[in-house]
Amino acid sequence: MGSLQGKVALVTGAARRIGRATALALAGEGADVAITYLQSEEAAAQTVCELQALGVRAAAIQTELREPESIRESVARVAAEFGRIDILVNNAGRFETAPMEEISVEQWDAMFQTNTRAPFLMAQAALPHLKASRGRIINLGSLGGTHPWPTHAHYSTSKAALHMLTRTMSKAFAPEISVNCVAPGMIVNGEVATEYEHFARKTPMRRNGSTQEVAAAVLFFATGPHFITGQILGVDGGLGL
Numbered sequence: 001m002g003s004l005q006g007k008v009a010l011v012t013g014a015a016r017r018i019g020r021a022t023a024l025a026l027a028g029e030g031a032d033v034a035i036t037y038l039q040s041e042e043a044a045a046q047t048v049c050e051l052q053a054l055g056v057r058a059a060a061i062q063t064e065l066r067e068p069e070s071i072r073e074s075v076a077r078v079a080a081e082f083g084r085i086d087i088l089v090n091n092a093g094r095f096e097t098a099p100m101e102e103i104s105v106e107q108w109d110a111m112f113q114t115n116t117r118a119p120f121l122m123a124q125a126a127l128p129h130l131k132a133s134r135g136r137i138i139n140l141g142s143l144g145g146t147h148p149w150p151t152h153a154h155y156s157t158s159k160a161a162l163h164m165l166t167r168t169m170s171k172a173f174a175p176e177i178s179v180n181c182v183a184p185g186m187i188v189n190g191e192v193a194t195e196y197e198h199f200a201r202k203t204p205m206r207r208n209g210s211t212q213e214v215a216a217a218v219l220f221f222a223t224g225p226h227f228i229t230g231q232i233l234g235v236d237g238g239l240g241l
Contacts, residue, residue, distance in 0.1 A: 002030025003223045007133075008082040009033045010075070012065065012122060013092025015040035018140065018187065020047050021211035022089055025219045027054045031087065034078040036063035038092075057082065065092055065118035066110070075125040085129035087222050090119035090139045090162075100153040108154045115158035116165065123169060123179075131176045138221045139166050140214075141183035141232060143240050159183075163232050170230035178229040180221040184214045185236025204238030 004026060014023040014035035020043075023033045033051050037044035037060055044060035051058035061077055064070040079085055094114040098107060119139050123130075130137065144152055145159030163181055170179040186199040187209045200208045217235045221228070234240055 002028065004087075005030035007031045007086040008078070008084050009087040009089060009222070010036075010078050010085055010122075010126065011089040011091055012036045012063070012118070013038075014089075015044035015047055015060070017189070018184070018211045018214050019089075019091040021215040022091060022218045023047060023051060023058075024054070025212070025215040026087065026089075026222060027051045027056045027058070029219065029223060030056065031222075032057040032082055034059045034061060034082060036061050036065070036074055036092065038062065038064060065122075066113045068121055071118065071121045072125045075122065075129075079126075079129050084133055085126050086133045086135045088122060088126045088130060088135070088137045089218060089222075090122055090137070092118065093140060093142075094158075095152075095155055097151050098154070100150060103154050111154040111158045112161070115155070116161045119162060120165060123173075127173070127177075131173075134176050134226065136222055136226070137166075137169065137173070137177060137179040138218050139179070139181040140218075141166070141181045143183055143185040143234065143236050145183060146232075146234075147240055166232065167230045174229060178221070178226050180229060181232045182214060182217045182221070183232050183234045183236070185209060185234065185239040187211060187214055187235075199239065202239060203236070204241065207237065209235055209237055 009026045009031045015037040063074040142159040144156040166181040
């Protein structure tokens with residue numbers, strides 16, 4: 001019996017990478033898991049198969065996180081199909097490199113729509129269900145939200161805003177819901193690890209992180225004391241020090 005037996009988790013953008021690892025970690029503890037995806041239908045279907053192989057209920061829901069109505073419909077569908085929502089993981093994110101002086105209004109708005117507005121709207125939509133279950137919200141921030149990256153100004157600013165949104169929601173939604181944030185540093189998949197070795201050399205732990213390590217941090221907030229709220233947990237091997 002896992003520590004999340006009988007719980008339902010909703011993880012956005014979980015067809016691949018960190019979201020997939022997070023969904024699998026939650027299912028490994030017994031949670032039923034719904035994931036959202038936008039274009040990665042095949043990968044999402046594969047992730048659902050892997051989740052079901054762990055003995056839990058699972059579903060993939062196509063969601064356009066830039067559209068408020070799509071968010072509301074997806075949350076309502078999860079609540080209807082699974083009967084409850086206990087954990088919301090706002091994982092879906094947008095990343096882009098661009099010189100600050102060349103960032104367009106469209107690029108800026110698209111970054112905030114996905115990285116900041118979508119978690120806000122997801123939390124709003126899931127709020128009644130999370131209050132009923134005394135649930136948890138876990139946002140995926142970034143080292144870029146605490147350190148200014150000059151070639152990622154719109155990304156860093158959107159993640160800094162998400163960090164503040166985490167703290168604000170933790171006070172607004174207390175005492176029923178705990179709200180925390182995991183802020184990864186350089187996280188790579190094994191097959192592309194060599195491409196980012198220059199980051200590993202700058203990191204006190206002398207390596208880059210894995211998606212499983214980020215998922216473990218999310219799992220801590222999902223299973224740890226409900227009393228912990230409003231925290232930003234770096235998973236960066238000390239890169240941000």
